[in-house]
Amino acid sequence: MWEKVHVVELVVFVVLFLAVSAMGFVAARWRRPATMEHLDEWGLGGRNFGSWITWFLIGGDLYTAYTFVAVPALIFGAGAMGFFAVPYTVIIYPMVFLVLVRLWSVSHKHGLVTPADFVRARFGSPTLALLVAITGIVATMPYIALQLVGIEAVLKTIGLTGTSTVARHLPIIIAFAILAAYTYQSGLRAPALIAFVKDSLIYIVILAAIFILPAKLGGWDAIFGAAQAKFDATKANPNDGLLLNANNQLQYITLAFGSALALFLYPHSVTGVLASKNRNVLKRNMSALPAYSLLLGLLALLGYAAIAAKIVPLPGTKTPDTNTVVPLLFQSEFPAWFAGIAFAAIGIGALVPAAIMSIAAANLFTRNIYKEYLNKEASPAQEAKVSKIASLVVKVGALLCIILLDPQFSIDLQLIGGVIILQTLPSVAIGLFTRWFHKGALIAGWVAGMGFGMWMLYNVSNAVRDHWAGSNFPLSKLGFDTKMTIYAGLVAVVANLLVAALGTVVLRAFSVADGADKTAQPDYFVDEDTPRGTATPTEAAVA
Numbered sequence: 001m002w003e004k005v006h007v008v009e010l011v012v013f014v015v016l017f018l019a020v021s022a023m024g025f026v027a028a029r030w031r032r033p034a035t036m037e038h039l040d041e042w043g044l045g046g047r048n049f050g051s052w053i054t055w056f057l058i059g060g061d062l063y064t065a066y067t068f069v070a071v072p073a074l075i076f077g078a079g080a081m082g083f084f085a086v087p088y089t090v091i092i093y094p095m096v097f098l099v100l101v102r103l104w105s106v107s108h109k110h111g112l113v114t115p116a117d118f119v120r121a122r123f124g125s126p127t128l129a130l131l132v133a134i135t136g137i138v139a140t141m142p143y144i145a146l147q148l149v150g151i152e153a154v155l156k157t158i159g160l161t162g163t164s165t166v167a168r169h170l171p172i173i174i175a176f177a178i179l180a181a182y183t184y185q186s187g188l189r190a191p192a193l194i195a196f197v198k199d200s201l202i203y204i205v206i207l208a209a210i211f212i213l214p215a216k217l218g219g220w221d222a223i224f225g226a227a228q229a230k231f232d233a234t235k236a237n238p239n240d241g242l243l244l245n246a247n248n249q250l251q252y253i254t255l256a257f258g259s260a261l262a263l264f265l266y267p268h269s270v271t272g273v274l275a276s277k278n279r280n281v282l283k284r285n286m287s288a289l290p291a292y293s294l295l296l297g298l299l300a301l302l303g304y305a306a307i308a309a310k311i312v313p314l315p316g317t318k319t320p321d322t323n324t325v326v327p328l329l330f331q332s333e334f335p336a337w338f339a340g341i342a343f344a345a346i347g348i349g350a351l352v353p354a355a356i357m358s359i360a361a362a363n364l365f366t367r368n369i370y371k372e373y374l375n376k377e378a379s380p381a382q383e384a385k386v387s388k389i390a391s392l393v394v395k396v397g398a399l400l401c402i403i404l405l406d407p408q409f410s411i412d413l414q415l416i417g418g419v420i421i422l423q424t425l426p427s428v429a430i431g432l433f434t435r436w437f438h439k440g441a442l443i444a445g446w447v448a449g450m451g452f453g454m455w456m457l458y459n460v461s462n463a464v465r466d467h468w469a470g471s472n473f474p475l476s477k478l479g480f481d482t483k484m485t486i487y488a489g490l491v492a493v494v495a496n497l498l499v500a501a502l503g504t505v506v507l508r509a510f511s512v513a514d515g516a517d518k519t520a521q522p523d524y525f526v527d528e529d530t531p532r533g534t535a536t537p538t539e540a541a542v543a
Contacts, residue, residue, distance in 0.1 A: 005159035009331065012340025013158065013347065017175070020197050020348050024182030024190040024355075031189065037381035039113050042187035042388065043363045045275045047108070047532070051284050053192055058272040058285055060195035060352035062089075062263065063292050064143075065150025067299055068202070068346045070414065073322040075303030076311075079231055079241045083300055084252050088260040089293040096264045097286045101279045102432045102524040103270065109523040111533035114360075115270050115428045116368040122431050124515025125439040126372055131446050132424050133368035136267040137394070139421035140361045143266065144398035146414050147350035147357070149323055151175050154343040156314055157327035173399065175347070180395050183355045184388050188275060191355040198352050201345035202295070208338070209305075209330070210298050216333055217308045223301075226308035251472050251485040255415075258490035262418040265428060267360035268353065278528040302326050309333060319464055354395075362390035415471040416457060419489035423449040426493075426500050432524070439515045441503030449496025456488035 031048070033041045040047055049057060067085075075082035103118065112118050115136060120129035155161075155171040182190050214220050224242065231241040239248045263269060276282050306325040309332055313320035330342040366387040371378050378386070427442050459477055462469040472485040507514075 006157075006331070006336060006339075008336035009340040009343060010158050010160070012337055013154070013343045016201075016341070016344035017347055020194045020351065021178050021182060023193050023197065024179075024186055024351075026186075027182070027189040027193040028186040030193055035381075036187065037384045039363060039366065039380065039383050039387060040111075042384045043113060043359055044271065045188040045192055047275055048277050049192065049275045049281070050277050051281050054272070054276045054281050054285050055288065056195035056199055057188075057192045057275065057356075058269075059289060059292050060191060060198050060349075061268055061272045061356050062289075062353075063202075063296065063349070064353040065147045065346065065350040067296055068349050069150040069153055069323050069326055070146060071296070071300050072303035072306070072326045075300050076306050076313075076325045077303075077322050078237070078239070079227065080244050081239065081248055081252060082303060083297075084256040084259065086293060086297045086300060088256040088263070089296055090290060091256075092260040092263050093286050093290050095260060097283070099429060099432055100264065100273050100286065101282050104273055104276060104279060104282055105526045106432070106519055106523045107274050108528070109526050109530060109533050110519065113274065114364045114367050115265070115267060115424065116364055119424075119427045119431065120368070120372075121518040122435065123427065123437075123439040123442065124517065125443070128427060128439050128443055128446075128515075129368050130372065131443065132427060133364040135420060135424050135446075135450070136364045137361045139417040140267055140357050141394065141397050142417045143268075143414055144354050144357045144361075144395065147354035148172055148176060148398060150350040151347045153321070153323040154327050154346050156321070157324050157331055158343065169399075175351075176395055176399055179351055179354055180358075180392050183358060183391055183395075187388075188271065188356065188359055191352045191359075192275070194348065194355075195352050198345070198348045201341065202349055205330075205342045205345045206295060206298050208334075209302065209342075213302075213305045213309075213329075213333060217305060223304050223308040227304040230307050247483045248472075248485065251487060254487035254490045255471070258422060258487045258493070259415075259418055261425060261429075261493070262422045262489065265421045265424050266357075266417075267364055268357040271356055271360040271363065280527075302329060305329060354398075358391040358394045358398075359387075361394040362387040365390040365394075415487075415489075416468070419453045419457060419471055419487075419492060420450070422489045422493040423453065423496055426497055435517050436504065437500055438504040438507045438512070440507050440512060441500045444503045445496040445498075445500030448499040449492045452495045453488055453492030456492065460488070 028036065031046065033046055036042050071082055071085045106112065106118060106121075110117075110121055112121065114133065116129040116133040119132045120126060123129075152169070152172045155175075160171045214223065217223055217226075228242050234240060239245060244252055264273075273282060276285075303325065306329045309329055311325050311328045311332060313322050314324045314328070315321065327339075327343060327346065330339045334342070366383050370386050370390075371383060375382065423446050426437060426445055431437070456473040456477075457471065458467050460469045460471065460473055461467060471488045473488040473491065475482050475484050475486055
């Protein structure tokens with residue numbers, strides 16, 4: 001049933017994987033409160049993480065299997081286009097510096113747990129909050145799936161594969177079960193504690209790779225030369241290469257900018273932010289987190305190193321599985337024991353964000369669907385229980401994503417999720433600064449942006465799939481005589497904003513009733529010395 005297993009790599013991987021899993025279970029006793037039966041404790045770690053814990057938590061949250069597997073795989077296959085991930089992580093931190101501290105303050109003041117909680121309080125619309133919650137859950141599912149894809153790529157490289165669907169995915173199902181168990185028990189404290197180990201391993205592995213690989217492969221000149229030769233010899237896609245060209249420059253720019261806008265709209269990003277102790281913790285982290293972008297740039301270059309090392313991806317179901325190029329590179333160029341450490345770093349690097357994402361999605365369901373529509377009188381203990389169960393359901397959905405979708409590049413999962421989550425930008429990000437938009441217009445904008453975005457994603461094709469093949473939408477499908485493509489998410493959110501703005505003007509002209517804003521201007525500047533709010537948006541609206 002199983003192909004040849006690399007025993008040393010497997011043993012090192014399993015030992016480290018089990019060690020951090022044990023930390024995940026122990027985390028329930030780390031900074032243990034009087035009770036874990038409260039979303040502030042299970043879902044936000046007590047809202048009391050200082051600078052160092054927040055640094056590792058947010059870093060572990062944002063730099064995921066997307067960083068370690070998907071970006072190098074895209075660069076291996078497409079070249080310069082894959083580097084879009086580097087500039088967007090550079091430009092995003094100044095953009096969100098002031099945004100996130102405002103979100104932290106208003107959430108602290110009103111006891112908000114999710115982005116949809118904020119929308120409910122700000123715009124007085126349970127319908128709009130429901131749409132934001134559903135959007136966050138749906139966008140998070142493929143992102144969690146991307147983390148599981150990273151673990152599966154490692155397990156496949158080690159040799160844990162099978163011929164049937166069940167056998168092929170059995171190792172990832174086991175890893176998923178372990179992740180689900182310690183997340184259920186420990187909540188956000190588990191990924192916060194594990195993030196320390198994850199980042200340490202990643203830095204060790206990448207620094208070793210960046211110094212040793214060039215020496216073994218003839219230097220960076222030889223590495224870039226091999227990549228150039230590969231792209232010159234492959235004429236099937238003229239957009240692949242070491243440099244951008246006239247056809248993909250617009251896609252690169254819009255993809256980088258759109259991805260930057262989407263990054264901190266994801267529920268898991270907000271969860272890491274709200275777990276922080278105070279505003280200064282966030283300010284210090286937003287100033288220091290760009291250091292991770294250096295790590296991302298170095299990781300991206302592994303895609304070119306894999307070309308120079310003549311790495312051949314393992315077979316996939318329909319095409320070669322490019323997600324395996326980085327694991328194969330370590331297996332080829334390093335001793336088995338170090339390859340095992342690298343594999344563990346990738347696997348643990350997937351566990352941390354997967355745990356945070358499932359918690360964030362579960363909190364959305366609990367606060368904005370269950371509490372709002374199914375049980376308005378739910379106690380904090382009931383909320384925590386429902387959120388724990390919902391986190392398990394979310395992981396099952398993510399597992400189904402990787403079994404059923406089978407993307408050519410796992411990065412497609414994250415890009416599709418980005419198109420979806422961007423549709424919350426008008427109500428969440430812009431809503432932190434202005435209450436000008438009418439709640440009805442925001443709903444109409446969401447419908448327009450989501451509908452247009454899904455239509456564009458459906459019409460993206462490649463040699464493997466006729467639909468849902470990425471987020472690079474051809475402008476020719478909009479009637480333009482060009483071969484250029486554009487990031488579907490950015491176009492969709494522009495349509496969203498236009499409809500929301502026009503709708504606001506029309507609704508206000510006809511004096512259509514708007515929702516009540518339960519926040520006040522000073523709420524966006526409070527710090528930890530202000531008593532923490534406990535009322536949910538639903539309770540505040542009734543009061």
